[in-house]
Amino acid sequence: MNQPLPSISSDAVLRVRSQSLRSKNLIPGVTDKVSLAIGEPDFDTPQVVIDAQIQAISSGYTHYSPQEGRSELVNAILQSAVGVAGKAFSSENILVTHGGSAGLTATILGLLNPGDVVLLEDPTYSLYLDAINLVGASVKRFSRDADGKLDFDMIDKDAKGAKLIVLCHPSNPTGAVISPTEWASFADIVKRNGLFILCDEAYEGLTYDNGFVSALDIAGLGDNLIVCRTFSKKYAMTGWRLGYLIGEPRLVASASTAHRTFNGAINSANQLAGATALLKAGEDAEKMRRVFQKRRDLMESCLRKIPTIQFRRPDGAFYFWLQYLSKLGTSLEVAAKAAEAGVMVRRGEEFGSSGKHALRLSYATDERSIEEGVARLGRVLS
Ligand SMILES: Cc1ncc(COP(=O)(O)O)c(C=O)c1O
Structure with missing residues (x-):
């Protein structure tokens, strides 16, 4: 008689799987939306x-x-x-x-x-x-x-x-x-x-x-x-x-x-x-940094028009971290609603339990997407 196979995954892998907060993917099937979810520069390598x-x-x-x-x-x-x-x-x-x-x-x-x-x-x-x-x-x-x-x-x-x-x-x-x-x-x-x-x-x-x-x-x-x-x-x-x-x-x-x-x-x-x-490539990097700074300022001014959210002006990276009203639901639910409204964002819980009512927005994208994406998000959060 064949011996039963041992469990496929190690305890270490099962531990990671059961406790991981990482999103494998954004919201499946939603690809034709404005994305404020991106975690990488939209520039070409110098x-x-x-x-x-x-x-x-x-x-x-x-x-x-x-x-x-x-x-x-x-x-x-x-x-x-x-x-x-x-x-x-x-x-x-x-x-x-x-x-x-x-x-x-x-x-x-x-x-x-x-x-x-x-x-x-x-x-x-x-x-x-x-x-x-x-x-x-x-x-x-x-x-x-x-x-x-x-x-x-x-x-x-x-x-x-x-x-x-x-x-x-x-x-x-x-x-x-x-x-x-x-x-x-x-x-x-x-x-x-x-x-x-x-x-x-x-x-x-x-x-x-x-x-x-x-x-x-x-x-x-x-x-x-x-x-x-x-x-x-x-x-x-x-x-x-x-x-x-x-x-x-x-x-x-x-x-x-x-x-x-x-x-x-x-x-x-x-x-x-x-x-x-x-x-x-120092000068190329500096040019990209200046563009990110301009986009950060633009995203900040767009977000200031949403009265129901709280955020601190970020000094680095290319993200905003928003807290919204808890009655709107968990960050998974709100990110899904945002996707339905045509804008993709990252759910806050991916980064820890303090993100239960938070979203991460990326400004590693063009100005038009920033303006349109935040306007769509504003309708979901207000
Ligand atoms: C804070 C932080 N550290 C490390 C990494 C991983 O960088 P790499 O693409 O070089 O693996 C990322 C990627 O998003 C990040 O946000």
């Missing part, structure tokens, strides 16, 4: 980067690269990064990754054990929770209040016994940027409680009002810090799957061991193109 990749392939860069990354890219990263609060970096501080997603997942898999506790903002990008669940670690969540303030006493209390704090800076989905004063409080908590800190800077370079202070610039974080960056957003390179980790060598080494188990060395020609992005 031509100088494309040319560098074609040139690399034509020149024979078609073989495996070193696991940690090609020296051309590692050196370009070292040239573009200032060093942890003035401390110089070397190649030991860097790991080239398969996009930001793999950098984040490798860091979490490399650092955490089952049962470890992670501090996570609510709302925040949903991938962190999936990776934490994959390990079998647990989360304590903290939120900003209605004025955007963080309760550092509470975070400090929760930090006792936690191993890692994950920050998204600038934030997907709120667009909030961590201020220098907040950085000082985080640095104090991290140091006193012996926490590791993973700062996701996927939207680095996409800030509009007050400039960008990287976690790498914060004195006192260096020994505990690992920063994840990606070429996806700043250089409009989402399809290239290129990112990097930068931080304390032992943290980078742990992430590297995890990363090499599920990713081989990264595409060689893409790495050369990435080096070109860092060294030569």
